[in-house]
Amino acid sequence: MISETPTVELKSISKSFSGVKALENMQLKAFAGSCLGLMGENGAGKSTLMKVLSGIWVKGTYTGDLLVEGQKLEFENPIDASKAGIAIIHQELSLFKELSVAENIFMQRFPSWFGILQSKKLNEKANEILNRLGFKLSPEKKVKDLSIGEQQLVEIARAFVSKVKVLIFDEPTSALSDKEIENLFRLIRDLKAKGVACIYISHKLPEIREICDCVTVIRDGQWVADFETFTDEQIIEAMVGRKIENVFPPKRPFNSARENLLEVRNLNVIDKNLNHKILDDISFDLKKGEILGISGLMGSGRSELLYSLFGGLAHCKTQVDVSLESKPISLKSPRAAIQSGLAFLTEDRKGSGLVLEMDVKSNMTLPILKKVSQALTIQFKKEKEVVDYYQRLLRIKTPSIHFKIRHLSGGNQQKVILGRWLSTAPKILLLDEPTRGIDVSAKAEIYHLIRDLVDQGLTLILVSSELPEIVSLSDRVLVLQEGKKVGLLSGNEISQENIMMRATAA
Ligand SMILES: Nc1ncnc2c1ncn2[C@@H]1O[C@H](COP(=O)(O)OP(=O)(O)OP(=O)(O)O)[C@@H](O)[C@H]1O
Ligand SMILES: [Mg+2]
Incomplete structure (x- = not known):
């Protein structure tokens, strides 16, 4: 059920960077138990708006009102926002590569825990969160040894350190596998059922359709429209301000008799640390x-x-024979x-x-x-x-x-x-x-x-x-x-x- 007062509301938010307007009179409401999609073109102001909401851009650096459960708040730092129950999963990974998964999970939110908690305890606590989220990651592993997809999971896990009322996902799936996306969506449904208000930013319409209950569209820093039901075309038109036809160029006939530009033979790649074959005897031609x-x-x-x-x-041993225009x-x-x-x-x-x-x-x-x-x-x-x-x-x-x-x-x-x-x-x-x-x-x-x-x-x-x-x-x-x-x-x-x-x- 969607309650009357929004869990979070942004009103008339304006923000400039050295005189350049990034947000102008922007508005948005997110309700408990529901997921709001936030869509707009690159540079429209989505991340900036979410940085206002999560206390990264602090009071004084923007104008307008931020209300949590009807109450006007002003944050002086991200910790304030976190205390008010607002957490964000950033678009750009912001992890400390030399630190472990567990250390990264707890680092930003509670830096003071860091010295106090022994690493065993820290690992246990991180494990709890990871298990709850269904992420298969070892808390002891250094972040630099993780794939980008795994790093994104750490970024997500970090948001669950304290109790959240509003959880912001800024393009969370860009580096996740299908299975991980499935897990994430299960998690979001779970959160909704528990009354959390989610805000979900993505350029992928199928994801928005699957997980969001309503969508707010932003263009050039300004509010354009709210949708509860929509077609892809409606959203695209609201975002871009015009219709887009022919996203892909037409297919062309392909002549398989073209000459080879690159010939790749017996490509074998072995992960030296895990002693595991990543690529197994792959051969192919690349045609001009x-x-x-x-x-x-x-x-x-x-x-x-x-x-x-x-x-x-x-970290891999690579063996391959390659010829370019028939020359090795x-x-x-x-x-x-x-x-x-x-x-x-x-x-x-x-x-x-x-x-x-x-x-x-x-x-x-x-x-x-x-x-x-x-x-x-x-x-x-x-x-x-x-x-x-x-x-x-x-x-x-x-x-x-x-x-x-x-x-x-x-x-x-x-x-x-x-x-x-x-x-x-x-x-x-x-x-x-x-x-x-x-x-x-x-x-x-x-x-x-x-x-x-x-x-x-x-x-x-x-x-x-x-x-x-x-x-x-x-x-x-x-x-x-x-x-x-x-x-x-x-x-x-x-x-x-x-x-x-x-x-x-x-
Ligand atoms: N720290 C900053 N200093 C100066 N300009 C900034 C800063 N952060 C963002 N901007 C500008 O504000 C505008 C909005 O950027 P923002 O990152 O919010 O876009 P976005 O909607 O998240 O786009 P994308 O889909 O590409 O992530 C852009 O023109 C950007 O260059
Ligand atoms: Mg962004």
């Missing part, structure tokens, strides 16, 4: 000008396949791979992609410095031209190209890093979850852009957990299951059903 999709469940070795073509993973090459280091004409957009933009303290421009031109520099001095004009071009092409929302990347919205950070690799003009581009955290209209732009680049001669390997992306863009799809190649689909064989059938076949 094709988009080769790599599909499989999370953990099937999709990302590892890309890493193994780009210098390998530090070595891809033993990222540098060797780049020299051979490969570029790699990794899924972990914070870990191995962006330098948060540098500006948009430098982040974009990092790998092409050689190209834009001459006689050791960077040609600023040329650099600016390149950056301006990709800013326009990808519609990166930033006050200027000298803006610190840390302050861009999540989706816009993703666009900068995509621009970085496109600007290296590679022969072969490896993309790992390229549209993670990107809104629908920008996604459509990126899909069309990818197709244009491929039409102009780029060859692409695409890893994505979004099946529609794989199905609609790929000329052929290599399906993996537990590190083994279990299928190679082309033409009309490429469908979600066919991929899933192979990826999950016993």
